[in-house]
Amino acid sequence: MSTAPPTVLIVEDEDxxxxxxxVEFADxxxxxIEAASGEAALAHLAIDHVDLLFTDIRLPGAIDxxxxxxxxxxxxxxxxxxYASGFPGDAxxxxxxxxxIRKPYRPTAILDVVRELxxxxxxx
Numbered sequence: 001m002s003t004a005p006p007t008v009l010i011v012e013d014e015d016x017x018x019x020x021x022x023v024e025f026a027d028x029x030x031x032x033i034e035a036a037s038g039e040a041a042l043a044h045l046a047i048d049h050v051d052l053l054f055t056d057i058r059l060p061g062a063i064d065x066x067x068x069x070x071x072x073x074x075x076x077x078x079x080x081x082x083y084a085s086g087f088p089g090d091a092x093x094x095x096x097x098x099x100x101i102r103k104p105y106r107p108t109a110i111l112d113v114v115r116e117l118x119x120x121x122x123x124x
Contacts, residue, residue, distance in 0.1 A: 004031070005029050005030055006121060007030065007051050008033070008052040008054055009044055009045065009050045010022055011035045011036075011040075011055035011056060011059065011065060012035075012054075012056045013060050014056075018036065021054060021107070021110060023107075024107040024111060025110070028111055028120060029121035030121070033048055037059050037060050037061045038063025038068045041059075041063070045071060050076070051079075051080075051120075052079070055068050056083075057083055058087060066083075069083065070095060080114075080117045082099050082110070082114070082117070084102075084103055084105065085102065085103060099113045099116065101113060
């Protein structure tokens with residue numbers, strides 16, 4: 001009997017950045033769900049099982065990455081969260097135990113943080 005791979009929800013409005021993260025997570029053995037806005041992310045969180053949240057901070061619409069993460073933690077208090085932002089003016093408002101990556105980042109830096117959080121499959 002095989003075990004389902006862990007699922008990551010990637011919340012990123014820039015298509016290329018989202019695609020790079022998607023490839024990195026998929027190559028590491030994750031099932032990937034993608035959202036280009038906070039509203040889409042909340043819809044996924046309401047219906048999909050998620051093992052890890054990887055979210056940009058600044059998103060189109062009324063819901064930013066901070067709000068996505070707070071809502072995710074209301075639904076799943078132990079959910080590992082990784083934030084990413086390229087804007088130095090963003091006030092850091094991370095949920096407890098979360099990690100923050102400053103953009104631009106090396107794609108492999110994502111997996112370094114996943115390892116640190118112990119939030120995925122055995123990653124080499």
